[in-house]
Amino acid sequence: MTTLHSGPDSIYDVLGIGFGPSNLALAIALHEHTVRAVGEDGLRIGFLEKQRQFGWHRGMLIDDATMQVSFLKDLVTMRDPTSDFSFLCYLRDRGRLVDFLNLKTLFPLRIEFHDYFEWAAARVEHLVEYSAEVVSVKPVTEDGEIRYFDVASRDTENPGRLTVRRTRALCVATGLEPHLPPGAERSERVWHNSELLPRVDRLTSTGTPVRRAVVLGAGQSAAEAVDYLHRSFPDAEICSVFAKYGYTPADDSPFANKIFDPGAVDLYYGAPREVKQSLFDYHRSTNYSVVDMELIEALSQTMYREQVQGRERLRMMNVSRLREVEAGTDDVRVTVEFLPTGEREDLACDLLVYATGYQPRGIGTNLGEVGKLCLRDDEDALKVGRDHRVATAPNVSADIYLHGGTEHTHGLTSTLLSTTAVRAGEICASLLARRATDHPKADVTHV
Numbered sequence: 001m002t003t004l005h006s007g008p009d010s011i012y013d014v015l016g017i018g019f020g021p022s023n024l025a026l027a028i029a030l031h032e033h034t035v036r037a038v039g040e041d042g043l044r045i046g047f048l049e050k051q052r053q054f055g056w057h058r059g060m061l062i063d064d065a066t067m068q069v070s071f072l073k074d075l076v077t078m079r080d081p082t083s084d085f086s087f088l089c090y091l092r093d094r095g096r097l098v099d100f101l102n103l104k105t106l107f108p109l110r111i112e113f114h115d116y117f118e119w120a121a122a123r124v125e126h127l128v129e130y131s132a133e134v135v136s137v138k139p140v141t142e143d144g145e146i147r148y149f150d151v152a153s154r155d156t157e158n159p160g161r162l163t164v165r166r167t168r169a170l171c172v173a174t175g176l177e178p179h180l181p182p183g184a185e186r187s188e189r190v191w192h193n194s195e196l197l198p199r200v201d202r203l204t205s206t207g208t209p210v211r212r213a214v215v216l217g218a219g220q221s222a223a224e225a226v227d228y229l230h231r232s233f234p235d236a237e238i239c240s241v242f243a244k245y246g247y248t249p250a251d252d253s254p255f256a257n258k259i260f261d262p263g264a265v266d267l268y269y270g271a272p273r274e275v276k277q278s279l280f281d282y283h284r285s286t287n288y289s290v291v292d293m294e295l296i297e298a299l300s301q302t303m304y305r306e307q308v309q310g311r312e313r314l315r316m317m318n319v320s321r322l323r324e325v326e327a328g329t330d331d332v333r334v335t336v337e338f339l340p341t342g343e344r345e346d347l348a349c350d351l352l353v354y355a356t357g358y359q360p361r362g363i364g365t366n367l368g369e370v371g372k373l374c375l376r377d378d379e380d381a382l383k384v385g386r387d388h389r390v391a392t393a394p395n396v397s398a399d400i401y402l403h404g405g406t407e408h409t410h411g412l413t414s415t416l417l418s419t420t421a422v423r424a425g426e427i428c429a430s431l432l433a434r435r436a437t438d439h440p441k442a443d444v445t446h447v
Contacts, residue, residue: 012044012167013435014401015151017137018174019049019128020056021117021417022403025075025424026171027124028085033428043435046165048153050133054121059194060221061111062228068220068250068292069417070106071113075120078262079425085123090116131156132163137370139398140166146396149370169431172367173403176358176415181216184325184354189332193217193225193355200232210236210350214334216322217355218242220250223291225355227299230314239347241317241336247299250290251283259283259411260418268411269386280412287412288357325352360405360415367400374400384409387430388423399434401427 014030016023027047034042076083083089087108091097094115100108108116121128132153140148148166155161178192186192191199193215203210210233215226222240230238258264259279268276299314306312317336323344324335332352337344367374375383375391382402383391388410390400403423406414413419 010044010166011148012046012165014043014045014169014171014431015149015165015167016045016047016171016173016403017134017151018172019047019051019054019121019130020173020175021075022173022175022420022424023047023171024054024117024121024124025079025420026173026403026427027127028075028083028120029079029424029428030431031124031127032080032083032085033432043431045127047128048132048134048151049128049130050156052131052156054118054130056114056117057110057194058114059197059199060224061114061197062224063109063111065110065224066105066107067110067113068107068252071108072106073418074116074421075424076421078419079421085120087113087116090119093119129153135162137170137367139370139373139396144395146373146393146398149398167398168435169399169401170367171401171403171427172405174361175404177361178354179357179359180354181322181356185327187327189350190325190327190352191354193221193353194358196225196228196353200228204232208350212237212239212347212349213351213353214239214241214322214332214336214347214349215353215355216241217357218244218247218291219289219355219357220291220295221357222355223247223295223299225353226314227295227302229351229353230302236350237313237315239315239317239336239349241320241322243319243321243339244289245318246316247291247296248285248289249293249296250287251285256283256286259286260413260416262419262422265410265413265419265422266386269409276408276411280407283412287416327352370400381408382406386426388427389430399431401430403427 016026030043030045071087072078074087076085088097091100133156134151134153136152138150139146140150148168149170150164150166151170152162152164178194180192184190213229213233213236215222215229215238222242226238226240229236268279271279303312303314303316306314319339320336321339322334323337326333331348331350334347334349334352335344336347373393373396375393377383384402384406385391388401388403388406390402392400404415
């Protein structure tokens with residue numbers, strides 16, 4: 001059954017694909033504009049999310065893990081410190097404002113920040129449809145001009161139900177997807193770290209024995225997975241495999257952190273290609289393949305304590321790589337090569353966890369044939385304006401915004417929370433400016 005929403009009174013000004021923190025921040029910005037714009041024509045907006053409810057890295061919501069960015073870099077504060085969608089307003093609403101202040105920290109628990117996101121999402125739930133998986137986006141041509149996009153979404157709980165919505169603009173914020181090494185395949189005993197908590201819960205609830213687990217990776221998620229597995233399976237050996245000599249501390253020093261300032265995006269965007277690459281390379285240590293020093297020290301202390309006790313369960317297999325993986329029914333056999341000597345060690349383990357990061361979803365995955373309308377540079381990278389709008393063919397007047405996945409144009413923060421509020425404000429301003437004189441009267445409504 002297909003439901004078509006494309007009549008003159010049901011054309012959207014913007015449809016968001018995905019409803020993680022980025023498009024949530026945009027929904028709030030548009031909602032707040034509508035509340036303030038009394039007497040003005042509002043925008044008709046909606047967001048489509050394939051999950052059944054709001055969720056952000058649920059598989060890594062370890063109970064004692066903290067955020068790596070300040071709570072002030074929430075969904076709104078960097079855009080509008082007076083917004084009542086701030087983390088501080090959330091704390092007040094939950095009755096924990098004073099208690100949080102007494103902790104004297106800028107970094108809340110990750111589970112608490114996720115609860116904050118859920119709290120904010122619930123306040124704009126009239127703008128989003130969950131269990132709506134976008135399956136196609138098609139251009140709509142009028143008088144030789146592509147003025148709209150038809151977005152088809154499938155109800156994940158009722159796959160036979162397909163809904164098509166027509167929109168003047170898209171905002172794509174489908175986030176990142178887990179990255180696995182070439183040839184790696186998931187199974188009951190081979191996972192990506194994004195599945196950590198539910199997989200461990202299943203093992204512990206069924207009493208499945210774990211004698212040895214191997215974690216591949218050298219970043220924050222890898223170190224957290226190592227620590228969590230070590231605590232969850234007190235009789236197991238946990239092997240951390242990575243090519244570095246040791247974990248690299250994250251550079252969160254004041255001057256390096258300026259790369260996450262909103263002003264740094266302007267500098268990065270306007271810089272020559274070679275300068276962009278230099279900045280990216282210089283400051284990778286603020287975000288990629290790095291670990292918080294507190295966690296590094298905790299793991300080191302654990303290893304030393306086990307040496308003293310004569311029972312070493314935590315094993316760092318540094319300067320090493322996985323060379324072979326053979327997943328069986330009851331175990332996984334891996335071959336680890338120590339790179340300086342070429343010596344190889346075969347390990348039989350019960351779990352192999354790939355903590356090998358994430359990668360942006362290709363625009364073709366989200367937009368299909370519409371992706372062919374987007375312009376690219378000499379290196380086949382998307383051309384994106386400073387307002388996060390993708391450059392398109394001359395006959396396209398409908399807009400496509402990317403809320404993330406623009407490191408090549410906007411820098412390190414394009415997929416991070418650090419500038420999410422500001423980025424949402426910029427997209428909101430661009431949408432309003434481009435629709436100021438050319439859209440039918442419509443209020444912000446249910447999707």
